[in-house]
Every structure is written in structure tokens, then in C-alpha cells.
Amino acid sequence: MWSRHGPAGLLDELGAGAALALASATGALLLGMLVVGAGTASIAQARAAAAADAAALAAADAVAGYADGSPCGLAQAVAAASGARLDSCLVDGLDARVTTAVAVGPLTASAAAIAGPPAVSAP
Known part of the structure; x- marks a missing residue:
């Protein structure tokens, strides 16, 4: 059966393109938010790891006498300067062992590091 707008069955599908476009746009938006969230978490993890490494090195320098101050006080100052x-x-x-954390919205990225002199092996 034909109407003046074409086959009668096509009239039931008017507006389906808009719904499909809306669903596609929503899916793309959600995928984009997932990628941005994962990237932000990755950056925060890298910042926490870098801060832990620097803080452990500062504390180990204080223990070995290469830097003035308490080891954990220096580690605290370095971590804070690194944004952790x-x-x-x-x-x-x-050896100095430290753990640092960086806030990622409501979550926290953390990292640990150990610094000290190299182990001496017997010949």
C-alpha cells in the first residue's frame, strides 16, 4: 500500500535517524569521558611515582649525610614540592622507604620508592 509519502511502512520509522544520532553522540561522549579519566589517572600515578622517587632520594641523602635535616622532614618537603x-x-x-599519594578527584594514586646505597656483593 502506498501513501503520498511513500510506502506505508516507512511512516512508522520517521524520527529514527534522530534517535540513532543521539545514541551515537551519547556513546562517543561516554567513550571520550572514559579516555580522559584514564589519562588523568595515568598522569596522577606518574606524578605520585616521581614524587616518591625524589622523596626517597632526599631522605637517603639526609641519612648518608649529604643533606642537612631529618630524612623524613626532607622527604615531606620534596613530596609537597612535587604536589604529592x-x-x-x-x-x-x-635505606629510606617512602610512600606518596596524589589525589585524583575522589580517588588517590599512590606509589612507593626505596633509595639507599647499592648493595655490596661479595667477590
Whole structure:
């Protein structure tokens, strides 16, 4: 059966293109938000790792006498300068172990690092 707008069955599909376009745009938006969120989390993890490395090195320098101040105090200052929070600092002999964290919205990215003199192996 034909109407003046074409086959009668096509009249039931008017507006389907708009719904499909809206669904496609929503899917693209959600995918974009996922990619941005993953990128932000990755950057925060890298910042936490860099801050942990620098803070551990600063603490190890203080333990070895190459820097003035308390090891954990220096680690705190370096972590704060790197935009991170120092969660823990432990000095074990000449080794310094630190854990730092960087806020990512409501979540937290954290990293740990150990610094000290190299291990001496027996010949």
C-alpha cells in the first residue's frame, strides 16, 4: 500500500535517524569521558611515582649525610614540592622507604620508592 509519502511502512520509522544520532553522540561522549579519566589517572600515578622517587632520594641523602635535616622532614618537603602527600617514611639503616599519594578527584594514586646505597656483593 502506498501513501503520498511513500510506502506505508516507512511512516512508522520517521524520527529514527534522530534517535540513532543521539545514541551515537551519547556513546562517543561516554567513550571520550572514559579516555580522559584514564589519562588523568595515568598522569596522577606518574606524578605520585616521581614524587616518591625524589622523596626517597632526599631522605637517603639526609641519612648518608649529604643533606642537612631529618630524612623524613626532607622527604615531606620534596613530596609537597612535587604536589604529592607523603603517606609514610621509614629509615632502615642507610635505606629510606617512602610512600606518596596524589589525589585524583575522589580517588588517590599512590606509589612507593626505596633509595639507599647499592648493595655490596661479595667477590
